[in-house]
Amino acid sequence: MMDRRSFLGRGMLGAGALGLSAGGPTRAASLLLDRDSHIIPIRASIDRMFRVTVCLRPFRAAGPRIEAEEVGRKLVIHNYGHGGSGWSLSWGSAAVAVGKAMEVSPKEVAVIGAGAMGLTAALTAQRAGLAVTIYAKEQFPDVRSARATGTWSPDSRVAMEKDVDSGFGDRWESMARTSFAAFQGFLGSAGDPVEWTDRYALSDLSPVQRQAAPPEEATGFSRLEHRLHDITPRSQPLGPGEHPFPTAFAYRNSSLTFNVADLSRQLMSDFLIAGGKVVPMTFHEPNDIMKLKQKVIINCTGYGARALWKDESVIPVRGQIAWLIPQAGVTYGVYHKSLNILARRDGIVVQEVGENDWFGYNDANETPDRQAAETSVRQVAELFAPRPAAA
Ligand SMILES: Cc1cc2nc3c(=O)[nH]c(=O)nc-3n(C[C@H](O)[C@H](O)[C@H](O)COP(=O)(O)OP(=O)(O)OC[C@H]3O[C@@H](n4cnc5c(N)ncnc54)[C@H](O)[C@@H]3O)c2cc1C
Incomplete structure (x- = not known):
């Protein structure tokens, strides 16, 4: 941009x-x-x-929310609010979120959401050796991520200058570089999920x-x-x-360029081939996560986080x-x-x-x-x- x-x-x-x-x-x-x-x-x-x-776009003035929160007996790692940069930052953001999950050494995690953030978090968790189940109301092509422009735009409506903390720039840069490197791995793949x-x-x-x-x-x-x-x-x-x-x-x-139809298909196929499971499920309030057997949950609900977590800092x-x-x-x-x-x-x-x-x-x-x-x-x-x- x-x-x-x-x-x-x-x-x-x-x-x-x-x-x-x-x-x-x-x-x-x-x-x-x-x-x-x-x-x-x-x-x-x-x-x-x-x-x-x-x-x-799920915009937050303070930048994406990537942090841990204890909800009852569960540990929730939030990973939402990426504005107009969700695809671009997805792999880097997933690396941070999964890193926080790994601090409690789980064997399995639940991921809520199957958009750009959910799929990349799920794959990153699998690659870290975890068993992963995705729970989501919608899957591709019905998720909002399917309706993105599909370009590398890592700082598009990602935060407001006056609302970010002093470490935000460095964290953003690290996420953007991690994502940029990860997307190189898709170049030349059948279907051109990513191309210059x-x-x-x-x-x-x-x-x-x-x-x-x-x-x-x-x-x-x-x-x-x-x-x-x-x-x-x-x-x-x-x-x-x-x-x-x-x-x-x-x-x-x-x-x-992200050819989103093929990129999302490839992400989902990779996830399923690696043994991942997808369960259609709608969460109406945070306590609904108590139904899940996993103790660690990565919350990738995008704009849906505004209603589910009553987080009004998420602006459409x-x-x-x-x-x-x-x-x-x-x-x-x-x-x-x-x-x-x-x-x-x-x-x-x-x-x-x-x-x-x-x-x-x-x-x-x-x-x-x-x-x-x-x-x-x-x-x-x-x-x-x-x-x-x-x-
Ligand atoms: C017009 C437009 C163009 C864009 N262009 C680009 C671009 O070119 N490049 C770029 O990097 N970014 C772009 N973006 C931004 C990007 O699309 C978003 O940042 C990204 O899609 C957010 O992904 P997500 O996985 O967080 O959310 P979503 O794709 O919305 O996925 C959320 C998931 O959570 C599930 N969910 C939500 N609530 C619940 C619930 N209560 N119970 C169960 N499941 C739930 C949903 O069903 C879905 O599976 C664009 C955005 C828009 C609007």
């Missing part, structure tokens, strides 16, 4: 920039039709939109103008990704004629995705104005992300807004529309 942030924060020009950049459009139009171009245009039309989904893909942040500002632009407006959300600059690629400016988009510049970067941050039919050869992402597009194997994500991280904050409405989805798809169509050749 770093590119988008820098891009939006440095005074990106508005819709009027479309098709107006000197020298850009003519070449751009021809590149769009160029069979050798790496960038195959997205066929964005309403009839190719096959679903609209909404997800709630290019992202283009579109702008009419040259690199020099971008550099001189006023700094991004502070929103109060923690910004930590700069801590990972040694392991993540730099963005490269592509000038007029070097890219097919309607803006003068496209800043190209590469990032990890709504996000909606319009899904376009996947296209062969289209495996890249685009940030343009407040639009985020990411082509995955299981669908092309089209997402309105607003002007800043406050977009969708404290909005628990999970009903899809079809009209808003269609508006976003029309914006994508405009981006890839053929443009007139220069006279």
